[in-house]
Amino acid sequence: ETGVTQTPRHLVMGMTNKKSLKCEQHLGHNAMYWYKQSAKKPLELMFVYSLEERVENNSVPSRFSPECPNSSHLFLHLHTLQPEDSALYLCASSQVGQDTEAFFGQGTRLTVV
C-alpha cells in the first residue's frame, strides 16, 4: 500500500460508545496530523505529532484522545461524543523541517447518534 490510509471509512456511534479511528502512512514521513472537517466550516487542525511527540493541541475537547505509537501510525480514540462531533476526520502526514505539502487520507465519516 502507498500513501495515507484511514480506517474505517464510515462510522456510526452512539454517544456512550468508545471507538477508535486509525491512520497509517507509508511515505516515511515524521509528522502526522488529525484534522476535522465539518459542514460549512474551515478545516480545523486538531492534533500534530512530530517525531512521535504531540506538539499541538488546539483546545480540542478531552473526549478526543490521540495516540501515536510510532511514526507510521496514528489513532484518534473517541468516547462520549456529542452529535456536533459528527464530521469528516482527516489524517495527514508530512516531513518536518521543510515547507512541504501534507498528504491526506480519504477520511473517516463519523456520525454520532
Add this chain to the structure above:
Amino acid sequence: GNSVTQMEGPVTLSEEAFLTINCTYTATGYPSLFWYVQYPGEGLQLLLKATKADDKGSNKGFEATYRKETTSFHLEKGSVQVSDSAVYFCALSRYSGGGADGLTFGKGTHLIIQP
C-alpha cells in the same frame, strides 16, 4: 499568525468556461503555497504547489503563480470540465524552525460545472 483567504462559493460555471479562484495569504517570510482539491466523499488531494516567488505550479490544466508583491496564489484553468466539480482549498506551509506546524487552509471554494 498565518492566514489564507479565498473566495467562497459556490462558483457555478458552464463547461469550457474560464476559471479563476482567488486566494490571498498572510504569513511571515516566504511560505510555500498549495492548492488542494476534494472530490465528493474523498479526502484532500494536492493539485499543485509553488515554493518561491514567481514560481508557477501546474497540473491537469490548472495553474497558479506565486505572487509575492500581491501575496496571492490565484487558481486558473482555461477550459473547465464537468469532472472538475469539487471543493478547492488554498493553503500555505511555513516551517517555523520548530516542530511540524501543519498547513493553514482557506475555507474552500465549491466549484460546480454544468454541462
